[in-house]
Every structure is written in structure tokens, then in C-alpha cells.
Amino acid sequence: MSVEDHKLPVFTTAADMRAWVRKQKKSGRKVALVPTMGYLHEGHLSLVKAAKEKADVVVASIYVNPTQFAAHEDFDVYPRNPADDRVKLAAAGCHAVFEPESLYVAVPPSGGGDGGESSNVVGRESNHPDSHETFVTVERLQRPLCGGSRPHFFRGVCTVVTKLFHICEPDVAVFGRKDYQQWRVICRMVRDLDFPIEVVGLPICREPDGLAMSSRNARLSAESRDRALSISRGLRWAEQAVAEGAVTRPDEVAAHVREMIEGAGGKVDYVELLHAHNLGPVNDLTSQPVLLAVAAHFPARDRGTVRLIDNTVLNEIGNTQQGRGEQEEGQQQDQQE
Ligand code: AMP
Numbered sequence: 001m002s003v004e005d006h007k008l009p010v011f012t013t014a015a016d017m018r019a020w021v022r023k024q025k026k027s028g029r030k031v032a033l034v035p036t037m038g039y040l041h042e043g044h045l046s047l048v049k050a051a052k053e054k055a056d057v058v059v060a061s062i063y064v065n066p067t068q069f070a071a072h073e074d075f076d077v078y079p080r081n082p083a084d085d086r087v088k089l090a091a092a093g094c095h096a097v098f099e100p101e102s103l104y105v106a107v108p109p110s111g112g113g114d115g116g117e118s119s120n121v122v123g124r125e126s127n128h129p130d131s132h133e134t135f136v137t138v139e140r141l142q143r144p145l146c147g148g149s150r151p152h153f154f155r156g157v158c159t160v161v162t163k164l165f166h167i168c169e170p171d172v173a174v175f176g177r178k179d180y181q182q183w184r185v186i187c188r189m190v191r192d193l194d195f196p197i198e199v200v201g202l203p204i205c206r207e208p209d210g211l212a213m214s215s216r217n218a219r220l221s222a223e224s225r226d227r228a229l230s231i232s233r234g235l236r237w238a239e240q241a242v243a244e245g246a247v248t249r250p251d252e253v254a255a256h257v258r259e260m261i262e263g264a265g266g267k268v269d270y271v272e273l274l275h276a277h278n279l280g281p282v283n284d285l286t287s288q289p290v291l292l293a294v295a296a297h298f299p300a301r302d303r304g305t306v307r308l309i310d311n312t313v314l315n316e317i318g319n320t321q322q323g324r325g326e327q328e329e330g331q332q333q334d335q336q337e
Contacts, residue, residue, distance in 0.1 A: 040084075074219075142181075
């Protein structure tokens with residue numbers, strides 16, 4: 001553990017982190033966990049602030065989880081600034097940071113070189129027979145949307161979140177609905193595997209011009225950033241068109257939003273409308289809340305592209321800004337299923 005200027009305890013081993021949490025719990029304190037990959041922005045900090053209302057102490061984890069990235073993805077260039085993150089977390093009232101170096105046992109291959117197979121998609125970890133090999137999957141919910149184009153993604157997410165849950169033993173875990181499918185998948189995992197944890201999903205924080213905040217926005221060029229606004233404009237168009245009854249079919253909505261993004265130069269990964277709770281298919285926009293989810297690539301300032309995701313819930317009873325009440329309803333639905 002190291003205590004820096006900001007006085008925020010930073011734990012780098014599972015044992016130290018767990019010992020600290022257990023001490024808090026022994027003193028009768030309720031613990032909340034906010035898992036992140038760092039390079040924090042106001043969206044992350046909104047989760048910390050909400051977590052403080054749900055618990056006595058808040059732990060934020062910062063870990064760029066290798067197992068949720070495929071070999072061709074942006075693990076190596078994912079933005080990182082842990083020193084700055086700690087200052088921001090302290091200012092937001094966080095109580096401790098978990099910053100492990102690695103959460104996976106990776107035994108290096110014998111005889112030096114990696115032999116071509118040792119560095120695999122399971123997070124650049126070794127393929128040595130004594131290395132990490134246990135993974136958690138949520139079979140159906142992980143398939144659509146991001147699961148289609150990133151087949152390793154939710155397996156990596158569920159595995160690392162399971163590990164974080166076991167290490168931090170939180171009473172409450174707070175996620176953002178920016179990663180809507182991730183939130184649904186984690187709710188399902190918690191229900192199905194009997195984690196004694198309340199999962200909270202919070203609304204998307206946006207820049208004043210509508211762009212959903214994301215650590216990856218830092219990799220956009222100024223021009224790409226402008227073009228990327230087509231995503232939130234598409235979502236706002238859909239909200240209005242559906243509310244006014246101007247479009248009634250999911251495929252019409254998807255086609256128009258896709259056109260808006262492609263017209264701005266984005267390369268669409270998916271634009272899909274699914275049941276907002278179970279992510280199953282929908283045929284109409286009036287009988288249930290419908291998730292409109294988008295993923296699209298825009299050129300990066302350095303090399304390659306930046307993949308951005310965003311979403312909104314159409315036909316949501318009450319408030320489209322997705323207050324916490326609805327999340328808890330979602331959670332209850334999960335528990336009842
Ligand atoms: P990440 O560091 O991108 O893995 O995100 C960590 C957590 O912050 C996840 O639960 C995200 O859904 C959440 N998050 C990221 N961006 C936003 C945002 N713009 N608004 C609200 N939550 C967010």
C-alpha cells in the first residue's frame with residue numbers, strides 16, 4: 001500500500017485490498033465498488049458520487065483488463081494515467097483504490113521465446129499449462145451487440161468482475177449504462193451465481209454537445225470527434241421520432257440512425273434495437289421499452305480507429321434519462337426470473 005499526497009490508500013495486491021475491506025466491514029461499514037479501466041472522466045466520477053450515497057465506503061478499481069481485449073484491439077494504446085486518476089478519485093470522495101498490476105496467473109513459457117502461441121487472445125497471458133484458465137460466461141445475454149463483434153469481451157468482463165467481487169467483497173457494485181449490455185450481463189451474472197451484491201446502473205454522462213463521455217474519446221482527432229457527434233444526434237433523432245410516432249418500426253429507426261452515422265463518415269459496427277431488459281428481439285416500439293444501441297468506428301488521432309458505443313432506451317415508461325429507479329426495477333425483474 002502507498003499513501004500519496006491525496007491520502008487515498010492505493011492497494012496493489014488482492015490480499016491487501018481484501019484485508020482493508022474486511023476491516024471496514026468488521027466496523028459495520030457498507031462497502032461499494034466502482035470497477036473502472038482508469039483514465040477517469042466525469043462519467044466515472046458520477047458513479048463514485050452515487051456509490052457514496054449507497055454505502056459508507058467506496059472502493060474504485062483501476063485495471064485495464066487484458067482478457068476482454070482481442071489481440072487486434074486497443075489494449076496497448078488504451079489511455080492510462082493512474083496518478084491523475086487517484087487525485088480525481090480522492091476529490092470525488094472515494095475511500096480506497098485497487099490498482100492491481102495483474103489479476104491473472106501467467107506462467108511464462110519455458111525456453112524464452114513465446115513460440116507463437118504463448119501470447120494469445122486470453123489477454124496476452126501465457127498459454128503455459130499452469131496459467132489462468134477459468135472464465136465466467138453469461139451464455140445468452142453476451143451474444144448480441146458487442147458480443148457479436150467482440151466475442152471475447154463479456155467472458156473477460158464477467159471473469160474480471162467476478163474476481164473483483166471476490167477480492168473487494170462489496171455490498172453494492174456501481175456500473176454505468178453507457179455500457180448498457182455490460183450492466184445487463186453483470187445483473188444476470190449476479191443473479192444467476194448468487195453474489196450477495198446489489199448492482200446499480202447509472203445514466204450516461206455526456207459532454208455539453210452530446211458526445212457520451214468515454215476514456216477512448218481522448219484518442220479521437222478534432223475532426224473525428226465532430227463526426228462522432230452523429231451518434232448522439234442519431235439517438236436524439238430516434239427518441240423524438242418514436243415519441244412523435246413518426247416512425248413505428250425498429251428496422252426503420254435502425255436504418256435512419258445508421259445512415260446518419262455513415263453519412264458523417266463513421267464505420268458502423270452495429271445499430272440495433274432490442275428488448276431493454278432481456279436484449280431479445282423486438283418487433284414494435286410501443287409495447288415495451290426498447291434499447292437502441294450503437295457501436296461505430298471513427299479515425300483515431302494516432303493510428304487505427306476508435307470504437308465508440310452509445311445507447312438510449314426508447315418508449316421507456318417515465319423518464320428516458322434512465323433514473324436509478326428503473327435500474328432497480330430491472331434488478332428486481334432479474335431476481336424474479
Ligand atoms: P470503463 O473505465 O470504460 O471500463 O468504465 C467503467 C465504468 O464507468 C463502467 O461501469 C462504465 O459503464 C462507466 N462509464 C463509462 N463512461 C460513462 C459515462 N459517460 N457515463 C456513465 N458511466 C460511464
